[in-house]
Amino acid sequence: MMRTRPLKVALLGCGVVGSEVARIMTTHADDLTARIGAPVELAGVAVRRPDRVREGIAPELVTTDATALVKRGDIDVVVEVIGGIEPARTLITTAFEHGASVVSANKALLAQDGAALHAAAEEHGKDLYYEAAVAGAIPLIRPLRESLAGDKINRVMGIVNGTTNFILDKMDSTGAGYQEALDEATALGYAEADPTADVEGFDAAAKAAILAGIAFHTRVRLDDVYREGMTEVTAADFASAKEMGCTIKLLAICERAEDGASVTARVHPAMIPLSHPLASVRGAYNAVFVESDAAGQLMFYGPGAGGSPTASAVLGDLVAVCRNRIGGATGPGESAYAALPVSPMGDVVTRYHISLDVADKPGVLAQVATVFAEHGVSIDTVRQSGKDGEASLVVVTHRASDAALTGTVEALRNLDTVRGVASIMRVEGE
Amino acid sequence: MMRTRPLKVALLGCGVVGSEVARIMTTHADDLTARIGAPVELAGVAVRRPDRVREGIAPELVTTDATALVKRGDIDVVVEVIGGIEPARTLITTAFEHGASVVSANKALLAQDGAALHAAAEEHGKDLYYEAAVAGAIPLIRPLRESLAGDKINRVMGIVNGTTNFILDKMDSTGAGYQEALDEATALGYAEADPTADVEGFDAAAKAAILAGIAFHTRVRLDDVYREGMTEVTAADFASAKEMGCTIKLLAICERAEDGASVTARVHPAMIPLSHPLASVRGAYNAVFVESDAAGQLMFYGPGAGGSPTASAVLGDLVAVCRNRIGGATGPGESAYAALPVSPMGDVVTRYHISLDVADKPGVLAQVATVFAEHGVSIDTVRQSGKDGEASLVVVTHRASDAALTGTVEALRNLDTVRGVASIMRVEGE
Numbered sequence: 001m002m003r004t005r006p007l008k009v010a011l012l013g014c015g016v017v018g019s020e021v022a023r024i025m026t027t028h029a030d031d032l033t034a035r036i037g038a039p040v041e042l043a044g045v046a047v048r049r050p051d052r053v054r055e056g057i058a059p060e061l062v063t064t065d066a067t068a069l070v071k072r073g074d075i076d077v078v079v080e081v082i083g084g085i086e087p088a089r090t091l092i093t094t095a096f097e098h099g100a101s102v103v104s105a106n107k108a109l110l111a112q113d114g115a116a117l118h119a120a121a122e123e124h125g126k127d128l129y130y131e132a133a134v135a136g137a138i139p140l141i142r143p144l145r146e147s148l149a150g151d152k153i154n155r156v157m158g159i160v161n162g163t164t165n166f167i168l169d170k171m172d173s174t175g176a177g178y179q180e181a182l183d184e185a186t187a188l189g190y191a192e193a194d195p196t197a198d199v200e201g202f203d204a205a206a207k208a209a210i211l212a213g214i215a216f217h218t219r220v221r222l223d224d225v226y227r228e229g230m231t232e233v234t235a236a237d238f239a240s241a242k243e244m245g246c247t248i249k250l251l252a253i254c255e256r257a258e259d260g261a262s263v264t265a266r267v268h269p270a271m272i273p274l275s276h277p278l279a280s281v282r283g284a285y286n287a288v289f290v291e292s293d294a295a296g297q298l299m300f301y302g303p304g305a306g307g308s309p310t311a312s313a314v315l316g317d318l319v320a321v322c323r324n325r326i327g328g329a330t331g332p333g334e335s336a337y338a339a340l341p342v343s344p345m346g347d348v349v350t351r352y353h354i355s356l357d358v359a360d361k362p363g364v365l366a367q368v369a370t371v372f373a374e375h376g377v378s379i380d381t382v383r384q385s386g387k388d389g390e391a392s393l394v395v396v397t398h399r400a401s402d403a404a405l406t407g408t409v410e411a412l413r414n415l416d417t418v419r420g421v422a423s424i425m426r427v428e429g430e
Numbered sequence: 431m432m433r434t435r436p437l438k439v440a441l442l443g444c445g446v447v448g449s450e451v452a453r454i455m456t457t458h459a460d461d462l463t464a465r466i467g468a469p470v471e472l473a474g475v476a477v478r479r480p481d482r483v484r485e486g487i488a489p490e491l492v493t494t495d496a497t498a499l500v501k502r503g504d505i506d507v508v509v510e511v512i513g514g515i516e517p518a519r520t521l522i523t524t525a526f527e528h529g530a531s532v533v534s535a536n537k538a539l540l541a542q543d544g545a546a547l548h549a550a551a552e553e554h555g556k557d558l559y560y561e562a563a564v565a566g567a568i569p570l571i572r573p574l575r576e577s578l579a580g581d582k583i584n585r586v587m588g589i590v591n592g593t594t595n596f597i598l599d600k601m602d603s604t605g606a607g608y609q610e611a612l613d614e615a616t617a618l619g620y621a622e623a624d625p626t627a628d629v630e631g632f633d634a635a636a637k638a639a640i641l642a643g644i645a646f647h648t649r650v651r652l653d654d655v656y657r658e659g660m661t662e663v664t665a666a667d668f669a670s671a672k673e674m675g676c677t678i679k680l681l682a683i684c685e686r687a688e689d690g691a692s693v694t695a696r697v698h699p700a701m702i703p704l705s706h707p708l709a710s711v712r713g714a715y716n717a718v719f720v721e722s723d724a725a726g727q728l729m730f731y732g733p734g735a736g737g738s739p740t741a742s743a744v745l746g747d748l749v750a751v752c753r754n755r756i757g758g759a760t761g762p763g764e765s766a767y768a769a770l771p772v773s774p775m776g777d778v779v780t781r782y783h784i785s786l787d788v789a790d791k792p793g794v795l796a797q798v799a800t801v802f803a804e805h806g807v808s809i810d811t812v813r814q815s816g817k818d819g820e821a822s823l824v825v826v827t828h829r830a831s832d833a834a835l836t837g838t839v840e841a842l843r844n845l846d847t848v849r850g851v852a853s854i855m856r857v858e859g860e
Binding site: 293324 | 450454458461462464465561567568569572573576577578579580581582647707710717722723724725726727728729730731732733736738739741742743744745746747748749750753754757758759760762765767768
């Protein structure tokens with residue numbers, strides 16, 4: 001059933017990922033033809049700087065007019081690897097209007113405008129695939145959307161940013177502080193010159209929004225995701241984590257509430273036990289842990305970024321979209337039928353590790369314990385150590401709501417005997 | 431685009447997996463309807479013992495005549511969870527002939543007759559899905575078939591049998607011998623009364639055949655898979671592994687030769703470094719490590735067996751097949767276009783850990799080293815220890831072909847100074 005007319009692909013963007021996509025389309029052309037059932041042809045490449053030499057790409061394919069390329073009318077699939085909101089958004093909707101399906105690696109855009117893009121795809125009967133937008137090469141969106149389609153997912157918890165995992169792993173293994181580890185990450189090319197999007201959790205939050213939407217069949221916007229960066233994690237926090245048999249990871253956590261009636265999504269550093277599969281994810285690797293009713297605990301692990309891994313995900317989508325096109329079908333679109341409310345951070349229930357600097361005198365522990373009790377936060381363990389009139393108190397709580405914990409901490413700050421709250425960290429994965 | 435006629439599902443087998451599939455179809459009916467775009471209805475359940483009470487299944491759906499059920503003509507999807515070769519094989523081909531698509535969890539059948547079943551599916555334009563046949567709930571076949579469809583897979587290495595991983599993990603963590611660990615696995619229900627299929631590697635070999643076929647787009651038969659069980663792994667082997675910073679796992683390994691022109695598939699116990707992601711897979715969990723050109727290193731982890739996890743995989747397939755049916759399409763079928771030759775075990779290249787009992791006298795090491803050199807096997811490290819005229823010699827080799835290693839060991843056995851070959855184990859994952 002091999003058809004001979006090639007499928008035409010327009011590539012928007014030819015940076016690290018785009019050039020790798022073009023390279024593989026050329027070097028693995030026969031494989032792709034066999035897997036799709038028809039040849040695929042690179043019909044045009046839209047770039048900003050046309051004068052740059054692009055090895056392996058015929059100069060006549062290169063254009064600076066991306067809009068004209070997606071409007072040509074003979075394009076089967078548009079591959080968008082520009083990133084950012086505009087012009088990517090307009091180009092994608094224009095592509096749908098002119099008969100193309102779209103493969104995108106654009107997490108920021110999907111997190112912000114996924115609903116509108118899915119609606120545009122559905123209106124025109126076209127596919128929108130974006131495996132590369134979350135956790136790079138790791139096949140994650142397809143398993144969640146398709147393999148687990150008969151199951152009920154209760155939690156998705158993952159390391160979805162390689163830069164911050166590299167920094168935290170370095171701090172953990174060498175005892176380095178945040179700045180020192182960041183400097184090494186920058187020197188090795190794992191962190192960008194301006195690392196804000198990574199270290200402040202913006203990148204992970206976009207991925208959390210996408211994952212929560214898919215896992216819970218519910219629209220989750222970027223604004224719905226609670227976000228806390230990892231710039232304030234200290235060597236002392238790692239020492240505390242070690243004492244608890246834990247390490248510290250920047251986690252994206254999407255959870256269904258225990259009553260099933262709402263969901264939450266959040267990004268923050270957290271302690272997790274060394275026995276948890278996520279604890280042993282090293283360097284710039286990503287991994288996502290999924291808990292569902294029937295399948296139980298699953299984990300997906302792999303490189304979360306980089307030109308080749310991201311290109312692998314883009315090409316997997318390209319094969320699927322091309323096959324759908326030949327078969328006259330479309331894959332699963334947005335699934336938001338459950339439409340569960342997204343609860344605020346205050347409703348999240350977890351455990352906490354709190355370090356307090358306190359006066360070293362009798363009665364302090366009793367005072368502190370009273371504050372926890374008044375706010376309904378039950379204490380699991382307390383460890384007290386002190387010298388020279390100063391002492392530190394480490395409290396680990398049982399499960400409590402974030403709102404209750406926040407109230408507790410405010411009240412603790414108002415105690416005369418509490419000199420300061422040195423750190424508050426959530427404890428996950430137990 | 432919701433259609434109202436329900437899709438009709440025939441369930442063949444109602445044991446641990448089948449009853450869980452039926453239960454989820456009932457309890458999650460609304461979710462399944464939303465995800466598929468039409469309701470699904472259990473139209474019949476074929477069982478051997480009709481008198482057994484099956485909670486939640488209407489008695490009028492139960493039949494002992496599986497053939498009549500699949501021949502009804504109004505069945506959209508047949509779910510085969512009987513296992514074994516016959517009558518499963520005939521029922522599946524009959525289902526295709528009578529217009530149904532098939533979801534199967536039958537690894538033995540897929541490994542033995544996958545090609546014929548795929549051909550029958552294609553002939554009738556129907557789907558054959560079998561995510562549950564390998565590694566239970568872990569989404570693995572779909573990622574390999576679809577997410578990595580644009581990539582080139584070079585190696586698939588996995589722990590695909592939970593029973594043997596439980597036993598080996600127990601031996602590793604407690605120092606127990608094989609029999610003791612097996613007894614505990616049996617007592618806890620992780621091993622069957624006759625554990626042969628698991629401990630001799632037959633189960634893992636079937637999965638290796640399926641995985642190799644999908645990974646390399648090449649037909650790999652069960653007979654093509656080299657198989658060695660794990661019943662002869664001893665506490666002493668674990669002690670040796672620890673000295674090398676390794677543990678021992680029963681691995682299924684599917685590899686593309688370095689020149690890309692052939693493939694191999696094998697199952698045997700092997701030492702792997704503790705730093706390898708597969709080393710930390712505990713208890714009865716499964717995990718599969720995949721290496722590809724573009725994506726790099728990926729790992730998929732989860733429960734490899736059990737009623738609920740397997741049912742999750744079956745239902746994910748059911749949703750996909752139902753969606754295809756509504757859309758009038760079929761998913762990707764067998765992909766064997768590459769048709770690479772499958773090389774014998776002798777061509778496999780890896781490293782080896784060999785323990786020899788030798789006479790404790792001068793010149794033994796020189797003799798042994800000469801034998802390795804004569805067979806072209808390069809030695810990495812040697813460790814010698816001895817007392818009372820007896821000594822042991824542990825040799826770890828560089829990469830060598832299995833044929834060269836076998837020749838080396840035969841020659842070693844013929845040396846007067848070698849009293850015996852205590853163990854030979856491959857070293858993988860470095």
